[in-house]
Amino acid sequence: MRKYFIHTMGCQMNEYDSLRIAAVFDKIGFTEAEEMEEGDYLIVNTCSVREKPQHKAESAIGRFRQIKRRRPEVKIGFCGCVAQQEGENLLKTNKDIDFVVGTDGLHRLEEVVAHVEAGERLSDTQVNEGGLEIDIFNREVSVSSFVTIMKGCNNFCSYCIVPYVRGREKSREQSEIIDEIKYLADKGAREITLLGQNVNSYGTALTDPVSFPELLDKVSDVEGIKRIRFVTSHPKDFSNELIDVMRGNDKICEYLHLPLQSGSNAVLQKMNRKYTYDHYKERVLRAKEMIPDLALSSDFIVGFPGETEEDFQSTMKALEEIRYDMIYAFNYSTRPGTKAESFNDDVPLEVKKMRLAKLLDAQKRIIAENSAAYQDLVVEVMVEGESKKGAGQYSGRNRQNRVVNFSSETILSSGDFVNVKITEPRPNSLLGERV
Numbered sequence: 001m002r003k004y005f006i007h008t009m010g011c012q013m014n015e016y017d018s019l020r021i022a023a024v025f026d027k028i029g030f031t032e033a034e035e036m037e038e039g040d041y042l043i044v045n046t047c048s049v050r051e052k053p054q055h056k057a058e059s060a061i062g063r064f065r066q067i068k069r070r071r072p073e074v075k076i077g078f079c080g081c082v083a084q085q086e087g088e089n090l091l092k093t094n095k096d097i098d099f100v101v102g103t104d105g106l107h108r109l110e111e112v113v114a115h116v117e118a119g120e121r122l123s124d125t126q127v128n129e130g131g132l133e134i135d136i137f138n139r140e141v142s143v144s145s146f147v148t149i150m151k152g153c154n155n156f157c158s159y160c161i162v163p164y165v166r167g168r169e170k171s172r173e174q175s176e177i178i179d180e181i182k183y184l185a186d187k188g189a190r191e192i193t194l195l196g197q198n199v200n201s202y203g204t205a206l207t208d209p210v211s212f213p214e215l216l217d218k219v220s221d222v223e224g225i226k227r228i229r230f231v232t233s234h235p236k237d238f239s240n241e242l243i244d245v246m247r248g249n250d251k252i253c254e255y256l257h258l259p260l261q262s263g264s265n266a267v268l269q270k271m272n273r274k275y276t277y278d279h280y281k282e283r284v285l286r287a288k289e290m291i292p293d294l295a296l297s298s299d300f301i302v303g304f305p306g307e308t309e310e311d312f313q314s315t316m317k318a319l320e321e322i323r324y325d326m327i328y329a330f331n332y333s334t335r336p337g338t339k340a341e342s343f344n345d346d347v348p349l350e351v352k353k354m355r356l357a358k359l360l361d362a363q364k365r366i367i368a369e370n371s372a373a374y375q376d377l378v379v380e381v382m383v384e385g386e387s388k389k390g391a392g393q394y395s396g397r398n399r400q401n402r403v404v405n406f407s408s409e410t411i412l413s414s415g416d417f418v419n420v421k422i423t424e425p426r427p428n429s430l431l432g433e434r435v
């Protein structure tokens with residue numbers, strides 16, 4: 001049997017899309033390769049959100065090329081956001097690539113592969129102007145599964161390439177989403193993470209409009225689903241209705257990813273984020289007040305064009321005030337075609353690096369302090385599997401999305417829910433024992 005190998009980069013949307021790619025190859029009689037070297041089709045699913053992941057895509061193709069040199073029958077596929085951005089150019093500049101499929105072409109992938117099998121090289125980066133339709137696809141289901149509920153983005157933050165590589169925002173019909181979640185629950189999924197660039201604007205443009213809080217309630221009615229998470233919320237649209245449904249529906253986990261990006265209003269305005277830090281803080285305080293034990297995470301960009309030391313200090317101050325449980329922080333990286341491309345990228349790399357290090361350092365201390373509060377607490381853990389440490393050791397997550405490694409005297413399976421007493425709270429994982 002011929003095999004396929006997929007290398008996935010970028011966000012959870014790409015992880016979801018890679019499952020769709022895998023399903024197409026499974027359907028036409030391939031099996032998944034464990035190692036890249038065994039693959040007859042080598043596929044990279046790329047991210048272009050910053051320069052670094054884009055470089056990684058190029059180096060993945062470099063490794064694929066070496067395999068193709070030894071086995072010329074190997075086919076190379078280039079998918080995802082860089083594919084959408086560069087399109088046919090990739091075929092011209094890289095003779096080893098056999099096909100390019102953009103972010104909106106996965107439902108045509110089977111056809112594309114048929115052409116490749118016939119010896120053609122082709123690119124499909126056509127954008128589908130209709131709604132977002134994704135048929136239920138066969139997959140190995142894990143206890144914690146992703147479901148895409150919308151695609152694209154209309155926000156045009158000045159630094160961001162996503163609206164260009166994923167197109168305008170479109171929501172998936174509620175019935176399609178629920179059907180997919182029923183399918184996943186049937187196959188053993190217990191936790192669902194709903195994916196969208198701005199889930200708060202879900203459903204408003206559907207012919208039968210549904211709000212995101214309404215969708216959450218519908219998802220929680222699916223038998224077998226015990227936990228619900230979602231990413232990403234945009235602070236400008238994070239509504240009281242959503243806070244209310246998070247508070248009232250006990251399947252929705254106490255975890256919120258609400259990217260602030262910067263603590264400076266001047267920078268936020270240049271980023272076109274459409275909120276001030278005061279608005280953000282008001283939203284967070286309300287959410288924390290209404291939802292006990294809420295964990296918060298955020299993304300930050302440091303060294304945005306024009307960011308002064310004072311602006312950066314505002315970000316540091318915000319970090320201390322909000323006290324996140326987790327952050328993702330990046331140096332600003334100019335992306336082609338975005339508004340910020342025309343801004344003067346005037347913060348020297350050395351300064352960006354220093355600011356990033358300071359931010360991460362402060363967060364390290366905050367997370368150590370936050371973690372210490374877990375000492376001796378009993379938390380609900382969904383078992384995800386045995387831990388690397390071996391027999392009797394398991395790994396899972398609590399409702400706040402913290403990794404919990406623990407011991408159990410009885411044998412457990414993925415998807416079991418257990419109570420664990422935390423004996424050693426470490427910053428990156430909590431250690432404990434089942435009680």
Ligand code: SAH
Binds near residue numbers: 050197198259261301
């Ligand atoms: N839709 C999500 C984010 C998607 S991109 C949201 O609005 O929050 C994920 C993160 O990458 C962003 O939150 C931002 O922090 C970072 N990012 C996006 N473009 C970037 C750029 N040009 N340079 C550095 N970081 C960037």
Ligand code: SF4
Binds near residue numbers: 153154157234
């Ligand atoms: Fe990018 Fe902003 Fe859209 Fe997020 S909301 S995907 S950061 S444009």
Ligand code: F3S
Binds near residue numbers: 009013046048081165
């Ligand atoms: Fe990257 Fe595309 Fe996701 S640019 S972050 S893979 S939407």
